[in-house]
Amino acid sequence: MEVLFQQLGQCDEAYARWFEYAYSRKHALQLPFEPTYETFLRFFERRKYRLAREVFTFDAWTGQEQSGRGGMLNFVCGSNEPFYANGCLLHLPREEPAASRVLTVSVLKKVVRAMVLAWDPDGCAVIIEANRGEKKVRADDGPCLGWLMYVSERRGKVPPLPRSVRVEPMEDKGSLIILTPERFSLANPEHADLAGRVRERLEKAGLLPPSGG
Incomplete structure (x- = not known):
């Protein structure tokens, strides 16, 4: 703490x-x-x-x-x-x-890093409040996909993602996924489409629970 x-x-x-x-x-x-x-x-x-x-x-x-x-x-x-x-x-x-x-992104990367250094969690996500109920972004029964998302190396390796998505190492503990350099919003059709494609690839890699059901 x-x-x-x-x-x-x-x-x-x-x-x-x-x-x-x-x-x-x-x-x-x-x-x-x-x-x-x-x-x-x-x-x-x-x-x-x-x-x-x-x-x-x-x-x-x-x-x-x-x-x-x-x-x-x-x-x-x-x-x-x-x-x-x-x-x-x-x-x-x-x-x-x-x-x-x-x-x-610059400040939220520091916030996620604070969580990772303190807790060494399996995962961490930055969720914009208006997006919390969207299944493309959030799953109630497991890890969620957000504007920024940390994945511990214990959960597995991050697969290749769309070119616009940044994936950076987080200390020596896992990977940080950054969907967009600007503030993420599902009201933006391009952001919504990107979130859906990223979620699909992370589900196939076993890093997120299936979004159906």
């Missing part, structure tokens, strides 16, 4: 400060914390952050007032049980000026 928050703080000023999540803004603003190793040891000793003996959950807020939850991060870790799925979700900014700064 210390690695994750330190790395996010280097991605953009939106992630420079954090508060424990609370049900009111006023209460949350009274709960700032420094994201250090010692801080998280103290947090995880609290019953409120334990789902089971060695299963932890945590919600944090950046203190920015936004529609929705653009300044939130939540995760579950330490679980071996299917009903407590391990995962980390970072809500990206939707309002200006933070959205224009963060929703770029």
